[in-house]
């Protein structure tokens with residue numbers, strides 16, 4: 016990671032936001048502490064899982080439908096801990112997620128129904144993490160599908176015209192917050208909600224068998240990101256502004272100021 020990037024301290028809070036991910040547990044490894052903070056401050060949030068994680072086991076004899084049911088119930092509990100208003104499972108196949116028109120239509124339907132100001136998804140440009148490792152193809156696919164659904168499809172009345180005809184009016188999502196990014200532009204101080212993220216991760220026992228080994232790593236990553244803006248813990252995002260605020264500060268939930276801070280490292 017190029018640590019000479021200027022990271023802004025994010026103070027813009029969406030009144031409504033949607034987290035779109037590939038698998039149950041992605042949202043909790045991802046922006047859970049930011050989601051919890053914004054929800055605590057009054058935002059309404061909705062979680063969308065494109066798959067139900069039906070390939071997320073080491074034993075090929077595992078029944079994929081049973082596994083999907085287990086993982087959906089784990090994700091429902093984690094979402095309750097974070098405070099989401101609700102969750103949608105799109106039941107696409109784990110390991111075979113495709114950014115096709117069928118998925119895009121499902122996502123446009125979700126976006127036009129919940130009408131979020133911001134969508135949080137994986138940065139689809141992250142194929143390799145700078146710290147090492149490959150980003151799962153489903154993660155990249157869900158990220159790109161979310162971007163494509165936000166812009167232009169959700170705001171275009173002529174995209175999937177039967178949706179508008181059925182009453183789902185076009186909707187403008189104003190910002191994207193891309194997580195698991197190699198090019199972060201903004202950081203959210205999550206000192207107050209990092210423990211909730213760890214609690215949400217503990218709600219996924221089928222995936223995380225030894226949470227006591229995971230937690231120090233999650234805390235260390237949050238501490239490293241926090242150091243860059245001078246706080247104890249942070250989550251970082253590549254923020255894409257699609258529509259500027261019409262009147263910055265006019266909406267109580269939208270403080271548009273962002274104070275650039277030179278990172279320490």
Ligand SMILES: [Zn+2]
Pocket residue numbers: 037038040041151154
């Ligand atoms: Zn995943």
